[in-house]
Amino acid sequence: MVSENRCPGCRRTVCDGCGIYRKLNTNKQVRISFPKGFKVQPGNGLGISFDIGTTTLAGMLWDLKEGTLLEAETDANPQTVFGADVISRIQAAAQDSGHLKKMQEMLVEKLDEMASEMTVRLAGSRDIGVYGQDTIKKGNRAGGNAEGERNGIIRKVTVAGNTAMSEILLGTVPLQLSKAPFSPDYENTVYLKGSELGFRFLQEADIIILPPIGGYVGADALAVHGYVSMEETGRRILSIDIGTNGEILLQCGKKRFACSTAAGPALEGGAVSQGMRAAQGAVDMVSLAGRFPMEDLTSRVIGGGAGRGICGSGLVDSLACLYRTGVIDHTGYMRDGMEAKKNGVPGRIAKRIKEDERGRRFLLTDEKNPVFLTAGDVRQLQLSVSAIRSGAETLLEKAGMKAEQLDRIYLAGAFGCYIGIESGLAVGLFPHVPKEKIYQAGNLAGMGAAMALLSGDALKIMEEECRRIIHVELAGEETFKERFLVHMNFPLKF
Secondary structure (H helix, E strand, O other), rough: OOOOOEEEEOOOOOOOOOOOHHHHHOOEEEOOOOOOOOOOOOOOOOOOOOOOOOOOEEEEEEOOOOEEEEEEEEOOOOHHHHHOOOOHHHHHHHHHHHHHHHHEEEEEHHHHHHHHHHHHHHHHHHHOOOHHOOOOOOOOOOOOOOOOOOOHHHHEEEEEHHHHHHHHOOOOOOOOHOOOOOOOOOOEEEEHHHHHHHOOOOOOOOEOOOOOOOOOHHHEEEEEEHHHHOOOOOOOOEEEOOOEEEEEEEEEOEEEEEEEEEEEEOOOOOOOEEEOOOOOEEEEEEEEEEEEEEOOOEEEOOOOOOOOOOOOHHHHHHHHHHHHHOOOOOOEEEEEEEHHHHHOOHHHHHOOOOOOOOOEEEEEEOOOOEEEEHHHHHHHHHHHHHHHHHHHHHHHHHOOHHHHOOOOEEEEHHHHHHHHHHHHHHHOOOOOOOOHEEEEOHHHHHHHHHHHHHHHHHHHHHHHHHHHHHEEOHOOOOHHHHOOOOOOOOOOOO
16 A cells, blocks of 8 residues: 555655656646555556546556556647537537547547556566566557557556546547536446557556546546545545536535536636646746835746746736735726725836726736736636635535535645635635635545555445435526625625
């Protein structure tokens, strides 16, 4: 069993430099550890756990006997040619069988390639004979040889993806997912051989695709819940995973609830004028520097060079800074320079407010490499913030709970790892609790998929939990609509 206090790669208690750590320390994976009660059930050979997102794919290669993480790989989902967002891809797949076939083939080919790359690196770094194969032909890349000479070394693969990505991988037409009431087109765990899905390198592997909870609450959300329910047995926990969709889960006693909100686009940098992914050139942190009246804003850029845009964590920080200083009021209205000064905004910050034929906007960086947050961007962010907050409070109401009764809030996924907790509280992104109760947990969907790979018992528990979770369709909840209007405004106290 992997010790939760050691790097699963080099096994040291403190690590920030081994190859596996660097691979995992991406926007898809920050922290790797199993829940306290998890136990590996030893198997033979190697296995891979995949977390399939709309934007990013993440894979981890495991020793099935020891439960040791051997390699990791992340890559972009190649389906972006059919649309950057999940809705576009669902529509493309539902309307044209040729598009569905192409998307499925692209995904299978990319997962094959990732599996091959991890295995090749493993072969180059250690003796893999103990895993059931004496040699690996390094020149054989996935897709380069129809015989798949090396695929026998991978015995088992688990997949946790959002409902749309799982259906596309299965080659299932997402008809029900494309129209109200947005139901999954598959249910229960799916067991197949890799060859049945068109895999070449993984053609002999047993493929296990985890089941969806319902609608847009997919197997990735179930994997998050599988991790949290084992780590926090009997406690009252709210889990929030903000990706393309915001998936929210609540466990309290024997009650289980889940919902999804359309929060991801703006918070992931979409629907924002200069929004982008967390990559080189993205503003990922914004803070206040200096003392009044010389106070000013400072922005951190990933890679340290010129700013090109702003990603999710930077957006929430900038929103909080603008609200704290009075550049925007509690309704989200962005004041002009004169109004800002009258409301006590420090002079240097007020000068960053610009207005021309393109509208009113705020300069986050320097004039030479400008990155702006516009008044329209603020409105888009308000929609996302309100959707997450209102969804969480709707689940709490279903359970007969108040936010202060929560033992903990887990923030999962890439966005949850990097968001400034104080900034999130300031703009009302999640229910107001003491910040000590908010835990940035890393890629729990990936870890849940790994648990299902390494333990049949863990997989069985997830399947049982899936049937217990009540899926709440927010579109039919009047209290959600009421809360949504209320939370479009920022908290008056923070």
